[in-house]
Amino acid sequence: MYQTNTKFKRFNIVLRLLKILVFCLINTAIFVDVSCQSAPLKNNITEMNNENFDVQKTDGEWKSQLSDFEYEVLRNKATERPYTSEYETFWDEGIYVCKGCGAELFESKTKFDAGCGWPSFYQSIDKKAVKEILDTSHGMVRTEVVCAKCGGHLGHVFNDGYGQPTGLRYCINGISLGFKKKEK
Numbered sequence: 001m002y003q004t005n006t007k008f009k010r011f012n013i014v015l016r017l018l019k020i021l022v023f024c025l026i027n028t029a030i031f032v033d034v035s036c037q038s039a040p041l042k043n044n045i046t047e048m049n050n051e052n053f054d055v056q057k058t059d060g061e062w063k064s065q066l067s068d069f070e071y072e073v074l075r076n077k078a079t080e081r082p083y084t085s086e087y088e089t090f091w092d093e094g095i096y097v098c099k100g101c102g103a104e105l106f107e108s109k110t111k112f113d114a115g116c117g118w119p120s121f122y123q124s125i126d127k128k129a130v131k132e133i134l135d136t137s138h139g140m141v142r143t144e145v146v147c148a149k150c151g152g153h154l155g156h157v158f159n160d161g162y163g164q165p166t167g168l169r170y171c172i173n174g175i176s177l178g179f180k181k182k183e184k
């Protein structure tokens, strides 16, 4: 009797663990599906080719111009940790520029609080200011956004800009950006 009870208890524990595992897997699948809906490529270039950009610099030149982390994000496509950018909760009027080359990229009036931890915009200052690239890294299909002038990595664009005029969310690393305050 004792043995049967122990077996039954073990069976119940295994069953409970399995239920938790299935629950987690389903939730993860839903989360990935919702959070990583990639926006359709528009003015896309299918692969990153540095020859497509006006500003041409060697790795050494970029390294001497940028801080270590700016280089990692802009030139090696690293991502800053969420909620760490000075621009995440910054609402001054002006224009956001590329930290790599100074090109104007986004206007403050298109910035919104997406609650995702990164500065978010619903459109770029001009369609030609950024280029979009198919990004299949990390097991996801995403649309990468780079500066059209220097190819610097900015972030990604998603279809979940809910309530925004374009329905898009340009999710941008604040460290890739500089800011020009609007002159009064």
Ligand SMILES: [Zn+2]
Binding pocket: 098, 099, 100, 101, 102, 103, 147, 148, 149, 150, 151, 152
């Ligand atoms: Zn640039």
